[in-house]
Amino acid sequence: MLKVENINKSFKEKEVLKDISFEIKKNSIVGLLGPNGAGKTTLMRIIVGFYSASNGKILWDGKKVDTRSEKHKSRIGYLPENNPLYMNLTGGEYLEYISELKQISKEEIKEEIFKVAQQCGIQNVLSQQIETLSKGYKQRVGLAAALLGDPKILILDEPTSGLDPNQIIEIRDLIKGLSKNKMILISTHILPEAREICERLIIINRGEIALNEETKKIKNLEKKFVELTA
Amino acid sequence: MKNIITIAKKEWRNYFSSPVGYVFAGLLLVVVNWLFFSNFFIGGQADLNPYWSNFSLILSLFVPAISMNLIAEEKKNSTWEVLLSLPINEKELVLGKFLGCALYLLFTILLSLPVIITVYVLGKPDVGLIIGGFVGILLLSLSYLSVGIFVSSLSNQAIVGFLGSSVILLVNSLMGQEILLSRVPSFAKDFIGGLSVNFRSANFSSGAISIGDLVFFISWIIIFITLTIISLKSRNK
Ligand SMILES: Nc1ncnc2c1ncn2[C@@H]1O[C@H](COP(=O)(O)OP(=O)(O)OP(=O)(O)O)[C@@H](O)[C@H]1O
Ligand SMILES: [Mg+2]
Numbered sequence: 001m002l003k004v005e006n007i008n009k010s011f012k013e014k015e016v017l018k019d020i021s022f023e024i025k026k027n028s029i030v031g032l033l034g035p036n037g038a039g040k041t042t043l044m045r046i047i048v049g050f051y052s053a054s055n056g057k058i059l060w061d062g063k064k065v066d067t068r069s070e071k072h073k074s075r076i077g078y079l080p081e082n083n084p085l086y087m088n089l090t091g092g093e094y095l096e097y098i099s100e101l102k103q104i105s106k107e108e109i110k111e112e113i114f115k116v117a118q119q120c121g122i123q124n125v126l127s128q129q130i131e132t133l134s135k136g137y138k139q140r141v142g143l144a145a146a147l148l149g150d151p152k153i154l155i156l157d158e159p160t161s162g163l164d165p166n167q168i169i170e171i172r173d174l175i176k177g178l179s180k181n182k183m184i185l186i187s188t189h190i191l192p193e194a195r196e197i198c199e200r201l202i203i204i205n206r207g208e209i210a211l212n213e214e215t216k217k218i219k220n221l222e223k224k225f226v227e228l229t230a
Numbered sequence: 231m232k233n234i235i236t237i238a239k240k241e242w243r244n245y246f247s248s249p250v251g252y253v254f255a256g257l258l259l260v261v262v263n264w265l266f267f268s269n270f271f272i273g274g275q276a277d278l279n280p281y282w283s284n285f286s287l288i289l290s291l292f293v294p295a296i297s298m299n300l301i302a303e304e305k306k307n308s309t310w311e312v313l314l315s316l317p318i319n320e321k322e323l324v325l326g327k328f329l330g331c332a333l334y335l336l337f338t339i340l341l342s343l344p345v346i347i348t349v350y351v352l353g354k355p356d357v358g359l360i361i362g363g364f365v366g367i368l369l370l371s372l373s374y375l376s377v378g379i380f381v382s383s384l385s386n387q388a389i390v391g392f393l394g395s396s397v398i399l400l401v402n403s404l405m406g407q408e409i410l411l412s413r414v415p416s417f418a419k420d421f422i423g424g425l426s427v428n429f430r431s432a433n434f435s436s437g438a439i440s441i442g443d444l445v446f447f448i449s450w451i452i453i454f455i456t457l458t459i460i461s462l463k464s465r466n467k
Contacts, residue, residue, distance in 0.1 A: 011466070045466075049315065050314055051465070051466035070318075073316060078315040080315075081308075084307050084311060084312055086309060088247060088248070097236070098312075098316065100232075100236045101236055101237075101317070
Protein backbone atom coordinates (compact mmCIF):
# COMPACT_ATOMS: atom_id res chain seq x y z
CA MET A 1 0.00 0.00 0.00
CA LEU A 2 1.20 3.47 -0.92
CA LYS A 3 0.55 6.22 1.55
CA VAL A 4 1.03 9.93 1.15
CA GLU A 5 1.29 11.70 4.48
CA ASN A 6 1.06 15.44 5.14
CA ILE A 7 2.86 16.45 1.99
CA ASN A 8 3.66 20.13 1.62
CA LYS A 9 5.44 21.68 -1.28
CA SER A 10 6.58 25.23 -1.89
CA PHE A 11 8.53 26.68 -4.77
CA LYS A 12 10.43 29.58 -3.29
CA GLU A 13 7.67 31.45 -1.42
CA LYS A 14 4.79 29.94 -3.34
CA GLU A 15 2.92 27.21 -1.52
CA VAL A 16 1.68 24.71 -4.09
CA LEU A 17 0.64 21.73 -1.95
CA LYS A 18 -0.75 21.95 1.56
CA ASP A 19 -0.92 19.00 3.87
CA ILE A 20 -1.86 16.35 1.32
CA SER A 21 -2.63 12.92 2.76
CA PHE A 22 -4.26 9.90 1.14
CA GLU A 23 -3.55 6.31 0.32
CA ILE A 24 -3.79 3.96 -2.61
CA LYS A 25 -4.77 0.40 -1.85
CA LYS A 26 -3.69 -2.63 -3.80
CA ASN A 27 -5.68 -3.43 -6.94
CA SER A 28 -7.21 -0.03 -7.04
CA ILE A 29 -7.31 3.03 -9.20
CA VAL A 30 -7.42 6.44 -7.61
CA GLY A 31 -8.36 9.47 -9.68
CA LEU A 32 -6.79 12.85 -9.11
CA LEU A 33 -9.03 15.71 -10.21
CA GLY A 34 -8.70 19.43 -9.96
CA PRO A 35 -8.57 22.61 -11.99
CA ASN A 36 -5.46 23.73 -13.91
CA GLY A 37 -2.69 24.65 -11.53
CA ALA A 38 -4.25 22.81 -8.58
CA GLY A 39 -1.05 20.84 -7.98
CA LYS A 40 -1.76 17.42 -9.49
CA THR A 41 1.41 17.22 -11.53
CA THR A 42 3.51 18.52 -8.66
CA LEU A 43 2.08 15.86 -6.35
CA MET A 44 2.82 13.12 -8.87
CA ARG A 45 6.36 14.41 -9.35
CA ILE A 46 6.87 14.17 -5.61
CA ILE A 47 5.61 10.60 -5.48
CA VAL A 48 7.95 9.51 -8.29
CA GLY A 49 10.93 11.29 -6.74
CA PHE A 50 11.38 13.93 -9.41
CA TYR A 51 10.69 16.65 -6.88
CA SER A 52 11.19 16.32 -3.19
CA ALA A 53 8.53 17.45 -0.78
CA SER A 54 9.15 20.45 1.45
CA ASN A 55 7.49 18.51 4.24
CA GLY A 56 5.74 15.21 4.81
CA LYS A 57 6.48 11.68 3.69
CA ILE A 58 5.64 8.84 1.38
CA LEU A 59 5.14 5.41 2.93
CA TRP A 60 5.26 2.01 1.35
CA ASP A 61 3.63 -0.78 3.38
CA GLY A 62 3.85 1.44 6.43
CA LYS A 63 7.52 2.31 6.06
CA LYS A 64 8.82 5.70 5.08
CA VAL A 65 10.59 5.64 1.74
CA ASP A 66 13.30 7.75 0.18
CA THR A 67 11.59 8.69 -3.07
CA ARG A 68 14.92 9.17 -4.81
CA SER A 69 16.13 5.67 -3.98
CA GLU A 70 16.44 3.07 -6.70
CA LYS A 71 14.28 0.75 -4.66
CA HIS A 72 11.36 3.15 -4.66
CA LYS A 73 11.79 4.12 -8.29
CA SER A 74 11.86 0.52 -9.44
CA ARG A 75 8.38 0.04 -8.00
CA ILE A 76 7.03 2.86 -10.13
CA GLY A 77 5.90 3.23 -13.71
CA TYR A 78 5.44 6.89 -14.62
CA LEU A 79 3.80 8.54 -17.57
CA PRO A 80 4.49 12.25 -17.22
CA GLU A 81 2.24 15.03 -18.42
CA ASN A 82 2.48 15.59 -22.18
CA ASN A 83 4.15 12.24 -22.64
CA PRO A 84 7.79 13.16 -23.26
CA LEU A 85 9.55 10.81 -25.70
CA TYR A 86 12.73 10.71 -27.78
CA MET A 87 11.33 11.58 -31.15
CA ASN A 88 14.35 10.37 -33.11
CA LEU A 89 14.14 6.81 -31.80
CA THR A 90 11.80 4.09 -32.98
CA GLY A 91 9.24 2.79 -30.50
CA GLY A 92 11.24 -0.41 -30.20
CA GLU A 93 14.51 1.41 -29.52
CA TYR A 94 12.82 3.57 -26.93
CA LEU A 95 11.33 0.61 -25.09
CA GLU A 96 14.69 -1.14 -25.19
CA TYR A 97 16.45 1.89 -23.72
CA ILE A 98 13.92 2.22 -20.92
CA SER A 99 14.07 -1.55 -20.24
CA GLU A 100 17.81 -1.40 -19.86
CA LEU A 101 17.56 1.52 -17.45
CA LYS A 102 14.89 -0.38 -15.53
CA GLN A 103 17.51 -3.10 -15.05
CA ILE A 104 15.54 -5.74 -16.92
CA SER A 105 18.00 -8.49 -17.78
CA LYS A 106 19.18 -8.87 -21.36
CA GLU A 107 17.46 -12.24 -21.82
CA GLU A 108 14.12 -10.88 -20.71
CA ILE A 109 14.05 -7.56 -22.54
CA LYS A 110 12.65 -8.93 -25.82
CA GLU A 111 9.91 -10.82 -24.09
CA GLU A 112 9.05 -7.88 -21.86
CA ILE A 113 8.82 -5.47 -24.79
CA PHE A 114 6.67 -7.95 -26.68
CA LYS A 115 4.37 -8.21 -23.68
CA VAL A 116 3.82 -4.48 -23.12
CA ALA A 117 3.62 -3.79 -26.85
CA GLN A 118 0.85 -6.33 -27.15
CA GLN A 119 -0.95 -4.89 -24.14
CA CYS A 120 -0.83 -1.41 -25.63
CA GLY A 121 -1.50 -2.50 -29.20
CA ILE A 122 1.72 -1.18 -30.70
CA GLN A 123 3.33 -4.40 -31.99
CA ASN A 124 3.03 -3.20 -35.58
CA VAL A 125 4.59 0.21 -35.12
CA LEU A 126 7.65 -0.70 -33.06
CA SER A 127 9.99 -0.13 -35.98
CA GLN A 128 8.51 3.26 -36.80
CA GLN A 129 10.20 6.45 -35.70
CA ILE A 130 8.25 7.92 -32.77
CA GLU A 131 8.07 11.34 -34.39
CA THR A 132 5.98 9.89 -37.21
CA LEU A 133 3.43 8.19 -34.96
CA SER A 134 -0.01 9.69 -34.36
CA LYS A 135 -0.63 11.24 -30.97
CA GLY A 136 -2.66 8.24 -29.82
CA TYR A 137 0.15 5.86 -30.73
CA LYS A 138 2.75 8.07 -29.09
CA GLN A 139 0.64 7.91 -25.96
CA ARG A 140 0.58 4.13 -26.18
CA VAL A 141 4.36 4.03 -26.50
CA GLY A 142 4.65 6.21 -23.39
CA LEU A 143 2.26 3.97 -21.52
CA ALA A 144 4.07 0.84 -22.69
CA ALA A 145 7.31 2.29 -21.35
CA ALA A 146 5.68 2.92 -17.99
CA LEU A 147 4.48 -0.71 -17.91
CA LEU A 148 7.92 -2.21 -18.56
CA GLY A 149 9.18 -4.27 -15.66
CA ASP A 150 5.68 -4.76 -14.26
CA PRO A 151 5.81 -1.95 -11.67
CA LYS A 152 3.52 -2.16 -8.66
CA ILE A 153 2.59 1.50 -8.79
CA LEU A 154 1.50 3.35 -11.91
CA ILE A 155 1.42 7.13 -11.92
CA LEU A 156 -0.31 8.43 -15.04
CA ASP A 157 -0.56 12.19 -15.57
CA GLU A 158 -3.44 12.90 -17.96
CA PRO A 159 -2.90 9.79 -20.08
CA THR A 160 -5.89 10.46 -22.32
CA SER A 161 -5.47 14.17 -22.92
CA GLY A 162 -5.67 15.18 -26.55
CA LEU A 163 -6.83 11.82 -27.86
CA ASP A 164 -9.85 11.20 -30.04
CA PRO A 165 -12.92 9.56 -28.45
CA ASN A 166 -12.10 6.10 -29.76
CA GLN A 167 -8.54 6.26 -28.52
CA ILE A 168 -9.74 7.55 -25.17
CA ILE A 169 -12.01 4.55 -24.76
CA GLU A 170 -9.27 2.13 -25.77
CA ILE A 171 -6.66 3.62 -23.45
CA ARG A 172 -9.21 3.80 -20.66
CA ASP A 173 -10.11 0.13 -21.07
CA LEU A 174 -6.45 -0.70 -21.14
CA ILE A 175 -5.84 1.14 -17.85
CA LYS A 176 -8.87 -0.48 -16.28
CA GLY A 177 -7.49 -3.87 -17.19
CA LEU A 178 -4.17 -3.06 -15.56
CA SER A 179 -5.46 -2.53 -12.07
CA LYS A 180 -5.03 -6.16 -11.11
CA ASN A 181 -2.06 -6.35 -8.78
CA LYS A 182 -1.29 -2.69 -9.18
CA MET A 183 -2.03 0.62 -7.59
CA ILE A 184 -2.79 3.31 -10.05
CA LEU A 185 -2.93 7.05 -9.58
CA ILE A 186 -4.33 8.81 -12.59
CA SER A 187 -5.02 12.48 -13.18
CA THR A 188 -7.59 13.68 -15.66
CA HIS A 189 -9.86 16.56 -16.53
CA ILE A 190 -12.52 14.27 -17.94
CA LEU A 191 -14.98 13.69 -15.11
CA PRO A 192 -17.00 10.84 -16.69
CA GLU A 193 -13.74 9.06 -17.36
CA ALA A 194 -12.66 9.39 -13.75
CA ARG A 195 -16.05 8.17 -12.65
CA GLU A 196 -15.85 5.14 -14.87
CA ILE A 197 -12.40 3.83 -14.05
CA CYS A 198 -11.58 4.98 -10.53
CA GLU A 199 -12.68 3.40 -7.27
CA ARG A 200 -11.83 6.52 -5.41
CA LEU A 201 -11.65 10.15 -6.39
CA ILE A 202 -9.58 12.93 -4.92
CA ILE A 203 -10.29 16.52 -5.85
CA ILE A 204 -7.45 18.95 -5.27
CA ASN A 205 -8.11 22.65 -5.24
CA ARG A 206 -5.34 25.20 -4.82
CA GLY A 207 -3.06 22.63 -3.33
CA GLU A 208 -5.51 21.26 -0.82
CA ILE A 209 -7.63 18.14 -0.81
CA ALA A 210 -11.23 19.24 -1.22
CA LEU A 211 -12.69 15.76 -1.50
CA ASN A 212 -11.50 12.20 -1.02
CA GLU A 213 -14.35 9.77 -1.50
CA GLU A 214 -15.32 6.42 -2.97
CA THR A 215 -16.61 7.03 -6.46
CA LYS A 216 -19.86 5.21 -5.91
CA LYS A 217 -20.72 7.47 -2.99
CA ILE A 218 -20.47 10.61 -5.04
CA LYS A 219 -23.91 11.47 -6.43
CA ASN A 220 -23.34 14.25 -8.92
CA LEU A 221 -19.64 14.56 -9.67
CA GLU A 222 -19.93 17.51 -12.07
CA LYS A 223 -21.89 19.56 -9.60
CA LYS A 224 -19.61 18.62 -6.73
CA PHE A 225 -16.52 19.50 -8.73
CA VAL A 226 -17.83 22.94 -9.58
CA GLU A 227 -18.93 23.55 -6.00
CA LEU A 228 -15.57 22.57 -4.57
CA THR A 229 -13.32 24.30 -7.06
CA ALA A 230 -15.21 27.43 -8.06
CA MET B 231 28.06 1.32 -13.88
CA LYS B 232 25.63 -0.45 -16.20
CA ASN B 233 23.39 2.62 -16.31
CA ILE B 234 26.33 4.84 -17.18
CA ILE B 235 27.18 2.62 -20.12
CA THR B 236 23.56 2.42 -21.29
CA ILE B 237 23.29 6.20 -21.31
CA ALA B 238 26.72 6.64 -22.90
CA LYS B 239 25.77 4.21 -25.66
CA LYS B 240 22.62 6.15 -26.47
CA GLU B 241 24.51 9.43 -26.51
CA TRP B 242 27.21 8.01 -28.74
CA ARG B 243 24.62 6.65 -31.18
CA ASN B 244 22.89 10.01 -31.16
CA TYR B 245 25.88 11.61 -32.85
CA PHE B 246 25.84 9.10 -35.64
CA SER B 247 22.09 8.78 -36.09
CA SER B 248 21.97 12.04 -37.98
CA PRO B 249 24.39 13.60 -40.48
CA VAL B 250 25.21 16.30 -37.92
CA GLY B 251 27.69 14.11 -36.06
CA TYR B 252 29.63 13.29 -39.23
CA VAL B 253 29.46 16.84 -40.54
CA PHE B 254 30.83 18.24 -37.28
CA ALA B 255 33.66 15.71 -37.18
CA GLY B 256 34.52 16.39 -40.83
CA LEU B 257 34.40 20.12 -40.34
CA LEU B 258 36.69 19.99 -37.33
CA LEU B 259 39.20 17.92 -39.25
CA VAL B 260 39.18 20.18 -42.30
CA VAL B 261 39.50 23.43 -40.38
CA VAL B 262 42.21 22.22 -38.05
CA ASN B 263 44.30 20.76 -40.84
CA TRP B 264 43.82 23.65 -43.17
CA LEU B 265 45.09 26.00 -40.49
CA PHE B 266 47.99 23.70 -39.82
CA PHE B 267 49.14 23.12 -43.35
CA SER B 268 48.85 26.74 -44.35
CA ASN B 269 51.41 27.39 -41.61
CA PHE B 270 53.39 24.27 -42.21
CA PHE B 271 54.45 25.08 -45.74
CA ILE B 272 55.29 28.64 -44.89
CA GLY B 273 57.40 27.69 -41.94
CA GLY B 274 58.77 24.62 -43.69
CA GLN B 275 59.28 22.99 -40.31
CA ALA B 276 57.79 19.88 -38.87
CA ASP B 277 56.73 21.65 -35.74
CA LEU B 278 53.49 20.51 -34.19
CA ASN B 279 53.05 23.33 -31.70
CA PRO B 280 51.00 25.61 -33.97
CA TYR B 281 48.88 22.59 -34.80
CA TRP B 282 47.99 21.91 -31.18
CA SER B 283 47.31 25.53 -30.38
CA ASN B 284 44.98 25.91 -33.39
CA PHE B 285 43.35 22.69 -32.40
CA SER B 286 42.62 23.89 -28.89
CA LEU B 287 41.25 27.18 -30.15
CA ILE B 288 38.85 25.42 -32.47
CA LEU B 289 37.88 22.96 -29.75
CA SER B 290 36.66 25.89 -27.67
CA LEU B 291 33.89 26.30 -30.24
CA PHE B 292 33.54 22.68 -31.28
CA VAL B 293 33.06 21.22 -27.80
CA PRO B 294 30.32 23.72 -26.87
CA ALA B 295 28.58 22.85 -30.14
CA ILE B 296 28.53 19.11 -29.49
CA SER B 297 27.69 19.42 -25.79
CA MET B 298 25.12 22.21 -25.80
CA ASN B 299 22.25 19.77 -26.11
CA LEU B 300 23.46 17.10 -23.70
CA ILE B 301 21.11 18.11 -20.91
CA ALA B 302 19.30 21.18 -22.25
CA GLU B 303 17.41 19.05 -24.74
CA GLU B 304 16.31 16.54 -22.12
CA LYS B 305 15.01 19.45 -20.08
CA LYS B 306 13.30 21.12 -22.99
CA ASN B 307 11.49 17.94 -24.02
CA SER B 308 10.91 16.88 -20.41
CA THR B 309 12.50 13.50 -21.12
CA TRP B 310 14.69 13.97 -18.04
CA GLU B 311 11.48 13.59 -16.06
CA VAL B 312 11.14 10.08 -17.45
CA LEU B 313 14.83 9.29 -16.94
CA LEU B 314 14.93 10.47 -13.35
CA SER B 315 11.83 8.45 -12.48
CA LEU B 316 13.75 5.32 -13.47
CA PRO B 317 16.07 3.55 -11.03
CA ILE B 318 19.04 5.70 -11.98
CA ASN B 319 20.50 8.73 -10.26
CA GLU B 320 21.76 12.12 -11.39
CA LYS B 321 25.37 11.04 -11.11
CA GLU B 322 24.89 8.12 -13.48
CA LEU B 323 22.99 10.32 -15.89
CA VAL B 324 25.70 12.97 -16.00
CA LEU B 325 28.59 10.50 -16.17
CA GLY B 326 26.84 8.53 -18.92
CA LYS B 327 26.31 11.64 -20.98
CA PHE B 328 29.87 12.77 -20.35
CA LEU B 329 31.27 9.40 -21.36
CA GLY B 330 29.18 9.14 -24.53
CA CYS B 331 30.17 12.59 -25.67
CA ALA B 332 33.80 12.04 -24.65
CA LEU B 333 33.98 8.96 -26.86
CA TYR B 334 32.66 10.92 -29.80
CA LEU B 335 35.19 13.63 -29.08
CA LEU B 336 37.96 11.05 -28.90
CA PHE B 337 36.81 9.70 -32.23
CA THR B 338 37.00 13.12 -33.89
CA ILE B 339 40.42 13.79 -32.41
CA LEU B 340 41.71 10.42 -33.58
CA LEU B 341 40.79 11.48 -37.08
CA SER B 342 43.70 13.87 -36.85
CA LEU B 343 46.19 11.01 -36.54
CA PRO B 344 46.90 10.80 -40.27
CA VAL B 345 48.10 14.39 -40.19
CA ILE B 346 50.42 13.69 -37.35
CA ILE B 347 51.78 10.67 -39.13
CA THR B 348 52.38 12.75 -42.24
CA VAL B 349 54.29 15.29 -40.23
CA TYR B 350 56.22 12.50 -38.61
CA VAL B 351 57.22 10.99 -41.91
CA LEU B 352 58.18 14.38 -43.34
CA GLY B 353 59.94 15.92 -40.43
CA LYS B 354 60.77 13.31 -37.82
CA PRO B 355 59.75 15.33 -34.80
CA ASP B 356 60.25 13.95 -31.34
CA VAL B 357 57.89 11.08 -30.56
CA GLY B 358 57.65 12.22 -26.96
CA LEU B 359 56.42 15.59 -28.15
CA ILE B 360 53.74 14.03 -30.30
CA ILE B 361 52.46 11.89 -27.46
CA GLY B 362 52.62 14.85 -25.08
CA GLY B 363 50.67 17.05 -27.45
CA PHE B 364 48.13 14.36 -28.00
CA VAL B 365 47.57 13.70 -24.32
CA GLY B 366 47.42 17.45 -23.75
CA ILE B 367 44.69 17.92 -26.34
CA LEU B 368 42.73 14.97 -24.94
CA LEU B 369 42.81 16.36 -21.42
CA LEU B 370 41.95 19.80 -22.72
CA SER B 371 38.97 18.53 -24.67
CA LEU B 372 37.64 16.57 -21.68
CA SER B 373 38.01 19.69 -19.54
CA TYR B 374 36.10 21.67 -22.14
CA LEU B 375 33.45 19.00 -22.26
CA SER B 376 32.94 19.16 -18.50
CA VAL B 377 32.25 22.89 -18.86
CA GLY B 378 29.94 22.23 -21.81
CA ILE B 379 27.83 19.69 -19.95
CA PHE B 380 27.62 21.95 -16.92
CA VAL B 381 26.40 24.96 -18.88
CA SER B 382 24.01 22.70 -20.79
CA SER B 383 22.44 21.72 -17.47
CA LEU B 384 21.68 25.31 -16.54
CA SER B 385 18.90 25.98 -19.01
CA ASN B 386 16.72 24.23 -21.54
CA GLN B 387 18.01 26.30 -24.43
CA ALA B 388 20.79 24.80 -26.53
CA ILE B 389 21.91 28.24 -27.68
CA VAL B 390 22.46 29.34 -24.09
CA GLY B 391 24.58 26.24 -23.62
CA PHE B 392 26.63 27.02 -26.68
CA LEU B 393 27.21 30.71 -26.01
CA GLY B 394 27.73 30.23 -22.29
CA SER B 395 30.38 27.57 -22.62
CA SER B 396 32.20 29.14 -25.58
CA VAL B 397 32.50 32.42 -23.71
CA ILE B 398 33.83 30.64 -20.63
CA LEU B 399 36.30 28.64 -22.70
CA LEU B 400 37.51 31.59 -24.78
CA VAL B 401 38.06 33.69 -21.68
CA ASN B 402 39.84 30.78 -20.07
CA SER B 403 42.12 30.32 -23.04
CA LEU B 404 42.81 34.04 -23.14
CA MET B 405 44.01 33.72 -19.55
CA GLY B 406 46.81 31.52 -20.81
CA GLN B 407 47.92 33.79 -23.69
CA GLU B 408 50.99 36.02 -23.58
CA ILE B 409 48.88 38.92 -24.88
CA LEU B 410 47.06 39.04 -21.61
CA LEU B 411 49.71 37.65 -19.30
CA SER B 412 52.29 40.26 -20.36
CA ARG B 413 49.95 42.94 -19.05
CA VAL B 414 49.37 41.60 -15.56
CA PRO B 415 51.77 42.06 -12.64
CA SER B 416 54.23 39.22 -12.44
CA PHE B 417 52.99 37.82 -9.14
CA ALA B 418 49.53 37.27 -10.65
CA LYS B 419 50.87 35.90 -13.88
CA ASP B 420 51.52 32.36 -12.74
CA PHE B 421 48.25 32.24 -10.94
CA ILE B 422 46.12 33.44 -13.83
CA GLY B 423 48.01 31.40 -16.38
CA GLY B 424 47.82 28.38 -14.13
CA LEU B 425 44.04 28.52 -14.18
CA SER B 426 43.96 28.31 -17.95
CA VAL B 427 43.33 24.92 -19.45
CA ASN B 428 45.14 25.98 -22.62
CA PHE B 429 48.19 27.04 -20.72
CA ARG B 430 48.38 23.68 -19.00
CA SER B 431 47.81 21.78 -22.18
CA ALA B 432 50.58 23.73 -23.92
CA ASN B 433 52.95 22.41 -21.24
CA PHE B 434 52.14 18.92 -22.44
CA SER B 435 52.78 19.65 -26.10
CA SER B 436 56.13 21.16 -25.27
CA GLY B 437 57.01 17.90 -23.60
CA ALA B 438 56.76 19.01 -19.99
CA ILE B 439 54.37 16.52 -18.48
CA SER B 440 53.95 17.19 -14.78
CA ILE B 441 51.86 15.70 -12.04
CA GLY B 442 50.69 19.21 -11.14
CA ASP B 443 49.14 19.71 -14.58
CA LEU B 444 47.55 16.29 -14.48
CA VAL B 445 46.03 16.99 -11.08
CA PHE B 446 44.77 20.31 -12.41
CA PHE B 447 42.94 18.69 -15.32
CA ILE B 448 41.43 15.96 -13.20
CA SER B 449 40.25 18.42 -10.53
CA TRP B 450 38.80 20.70 -13.19
CA ILE B 451 36.78 17.85 -14.68
CA ILE B 452 35.62 16.57 -11.30
CA ILE B 453 34.55 20.05 -10.21
CA PHE B 454 32.44 20.74 -13.30
CA ILE B 455 30.88 17.29 -13.31
CA THR B 456 30.00 17.70 -9.65
CA LEU B 457 28.48 21.11 -10.39
CA THR B 458 26.39 19.51 -13.14
CA ILE B 459 25.12 16.84 -10.75
CA ILE B 460 24.25 19.50 -8.18
CA SER B 461 22.48 21.54 -10.83
CA LEU B 462 20.34 18.52 -11.79
CA LYS B 463 19.59 17.68 -8.18
CA SER B 464 18.40 21.17 -7.36
CA ARG B 465 15.67 21.03 -9.99
CA ASN B 466 12.80 21.57 -7.58
CA LYS B 467 13.93 24.63 -5.72
N1 LIG C 1 9.05 24.12 -10.88
C1 LIG C 1 8.12 25.00 -10.49
N2 LIG C 1 8.48 26.21 -10.02
C2 LIG C 1 7.56 27.10 -9.62
N3 LIG C 1 6.24 26.88 -9.63
C3 LIG C 1 5.81 25.69 -10.07
C4 LIG C 1 6.72 24.68 -10.54
N4 LIG C 1 6.01 23.60 -10.92
C5 LIG C 1 4.72 23.91 -10.72
N5 LIG C 1 4.58 25.16 -10.20
C6 LIG C 1 3.32 25.82 -9.83
O1 LIG C 1 2.60 24.94 -9.02
C7 LIG C 1 1.22 25.05 -9.27
C8 LIG C 1 0.64 23.68 -9.55
O2 LIG C 1 1.10 23.24 -10.80
P1 LIG C 1 0.80 21.78 -11.35
O3 LIG C 1 1.48 21.65 -12.65
O4 LIG C 1 1.12 20.80 -10.30
O5 LIG C 1 -0.78 21.85 -11.56
P2 LIG C 1 -1.74 20.78 -12.23
O6 LIG C 1 -2.80 20.49 -11.25
O7 LIG C 1 -0.98 19.64 -12.76
O8 LIG C 1 -2.34 21.63 -13.43
P3 LIG C 1 -2.84 21.12 -14.89
O9 LIG C 1 -4.20 20.59 -14.72
O10 LIG C 1 -2.85 22.39 -15.69
O11 LIG C 1 -1.87 20.14 -15.39
C9 LIG C 1 1.06 26.02 -10.41
O12 LIG C 1 0.70 27.27 -9.87
C10 LIG C 1 2.42 26.08 -11.03
O13 LIG C 1 2.67 27.33 -11.58
MG1 LIG D 1 -0.68 18.85 -14.57
